[in-house]
Amino acid sequence: MPSTVALTVARYRPERESEPSWETYEVPFRKDWVVLDALNHVKDRVDGSLSFRWSCRMGVCGSCGMKVNGMPKLTCATFLADYLPGPIRVEPLDYFPVVRDLVVDLTDFMRKLKQVKPWIIRKEEKPPADGEYLQTPDQLDAYKQFSMCINCMLCYSACPIYGLEPGFIGPAAIALAQRYNMDSRDEGAAERLNILSEHDGIWQCTFVGECTKVCPKHVDPAGAIQQYKLTGATHWVKSLLLPWGTR
Amino acid sequence: MSAEPHYTLYHPRWYRRRVSVWWWLRNRSYAWFVLRELTSVFVAFFAVVYLWQLRALVQGPEAYGQFLARLETPLFLALHAVAFVFVVFHAVTWFNLTPKAMVVRLRGKRVPDRVVVGSNYAAWLVLSAIVAFVLLRA
Numbered sequence: 001m002p003s004t005v006a007l008t009v010a011r012y013r014p015e016r017e018s019e020p021s022w023e024t025y026e027v028p029f030r031k032d033w034v035v036l037d038a039l040n041h042v043k044d045r046v047d048g049s050l051s052f053r054w055s056c057r058m059g060v061c062g063s064c065g066m067k068v069n070g071m072p073k074l075t076c077a078t079f080l081a082d083y084l085p086g087p088i089r090v091e092p093l094d095y096f097p098v099v100r101d102l103v104v105d106l107t108d109f110m111r112k113l114k115q116v117k118p119w120i121i122r123k124e125e126k127p128p129a130d131g132e133y134l135q136t137p138d139q140l141d142a143y144k145q146f147s148m149c150i151n152c153m154l155c156y157s158a159c160p161i162y163g164l165e166p167g168f169i170g171p172a173a174i175a176l177a178q179r180y181n182m183d184s185r186d187e188g189a190a191e192r193l194n195i196l197s198e199h200d201g202i203w204q205c206t207f208v209g210e211c212t213k214v215c216p217k218h219v220d221p222a223g224a225i226q227q228y229k230l231t232g233a234t235h236w237v238k239s240l241l242l243p244w245g246t247r
Numbered sequence: 248m249s250a251e252p253h254y255t256l257y258h259p260r261w262y263r264r265r266v267s268v269w270w271w272l273r274n275r276s277y278a279w280f281v282l283r284e285l286t287s288v289f290v291a292f293f294a295v296v297y298l299w300q301l302r303a304l305v306q307g308p309e310a311y312g313q314f315l316a317r318l319e320t321p322l323f324l325a326l327h328a329v330a331f332v333f334v335v336f337h338a339v340t341w342f343n344l345t346p347k348a349m350v351v352r353l354r355g356k357r358v359p360d361r362v363v364v365g366s367n368y369a370a371w372l373v374l375s376a377i378v379a380f381v382l383l384r385a
Contacts, residue, residue, distance in 0.1 A: 014260030070274070097261035105261060138355040160277060163266040207344065208280045226348035 005029040005080055006087035007038050009050065012098050020098065023047075024087060027080075035075040035090060036064050039102075052102035059216060062150030065157070066102050067091040072154035072214045093157035095166070109153060112169045115195050116177035121188025139184040146179035146224055148217040155211035155221050167200040171211035171221030174202060178224040181231075197232040205229075279340075286337035289330040342367040 004026045012020040025046055027038040036054055043050050054064040057076040064075045069089050080088065096104035126133075155171035156162050162170050177196055181189045196202055205225045212222040267273075271281040303314035317323060345367055346360035 012262050014262070018262075020262060094264065095266075097263045099261060141355075141357075160266070160270050163270065206280075206284065207347075208277065209344070209347075210274075210276055210280075212347075213276065220347070223347040223350075226344075227350060230348055 001031070002029050002085060005038075005084065007035075007042065008087045008089045009039070009042070009102070010089075010091040011050070011101050012092075013049070014100060029080055029084075031079075031081055033080050035066075035068055035073070035078045035080065035088065038080060038088075039075065039090070050102075051100045060150060062152030065093055065152040065154050067093060067157065072157040074152060074154070074216045077216060093153055095157060095159075095163040096153070104153075106153060108166070109151070109156065109170065109173065112173045113151070113176065116169065116173050116192055117188060118173075118176040118180055120180060120183060120186045121191060122185075123187050133185040135184055142184070143179045143182035146175045146182070146219055149176055149179070149219045149221075150217055152216065154214045154216065155219075158210040158214040160208060160210075161204055161206060165200070165204055168204040169195070169201050171205075171225065172219075174205075174228060175219050175221040175224040178228055181228075193232070193235060196228060197235070202228050202232055283337065283340050286333045286340075289333035290337060292326070292330050293334060338371070342371070 006024050007027050008022050008024045010020045011023045025042045027041050030037075034057075036057055039050065039052055040054075043052075052064070052066065052075075054076065055061040057064070059074055059077045062074070065072060066075050067073070067090070068075065068078050069083060070091075072093060075090070090102065092098045092102045092104045096106060096108070099105050120133075149172055151172060153172070159168075159171055162168050174196065177192050180186045181192060202225050205222075207222060207226060209222045212220045215221060271277040300314060303310045318327075342364055346363040349363060351358040351363060
């Protein structure tokens, strides 16, 4: 087992350079270290100017997404041991503007997420005194998978469509829209239909399927989009045949 | 890649990478995906040949004989062989993707993906058998 491993990290220091460059650090190799541990080692002991995002280091917060040897990964769940003998290449996620080093700007996603109204919409809110909206385990099961999304953006970085068509609403936002559409307590599917079934919605997706492969929480955004295509197409046929029935 | 960074209001020096024309060679599943998209060309090829066959049929026995003779030329045999491989690839990948788009629930439980895919193949076999039966009977 080696005592060190080479970590090649993309650096971008906007005050100094106009495009990213590579810097290689020798970091101690430990069996129980993940890429994020190695990055923290560099920041603490070698070069304090290295910038990256992280928080929970346990696959829940979704902030440490980066590309490791070309694949989008949560660096807190990517073990150095799986990349021996190295070097291990760490880059910022694709298709988002790089702010600095490994930090990308997510404003575009935040805006799109809000557009799909990822919250429970009720035609009429019942007063809190009347109690909760009840749900059976089966009803929960219908959307639970899609609710596991942690907004880590690995799926956007894996989606060539998002890279080529930046207007595309994208995998996570559509999966989250579907999470609410399939919630038995929600009545907002018609409101989400407009944004989801327009040009930059589901129909941009050509089912590369890579979003589902890289998803660390097994959300299956590609599945969510294809299922919604079926819903969208059915709705379109219905609106042709029964123009009064879809209101 | 431009030397000048892209300027954005309040964030003057964000770096934006441009998508390479060769993005689909970057990993194997992207390449398979592009290949799968390309199969549509061969599906269209079969459709055009079929329309051509119908036209020949309408024009009478002589035209139809000419059509059949044309199909037997090496060029068309080779084209058909290549197109067949692509169309099978198209069908197989399509069947394998169906459980993603169709979630079938029976008595509250999700039907396993294997069963959804399997029923597609079963239907394919049955339909092919029927077509073979009709054609070979004559």
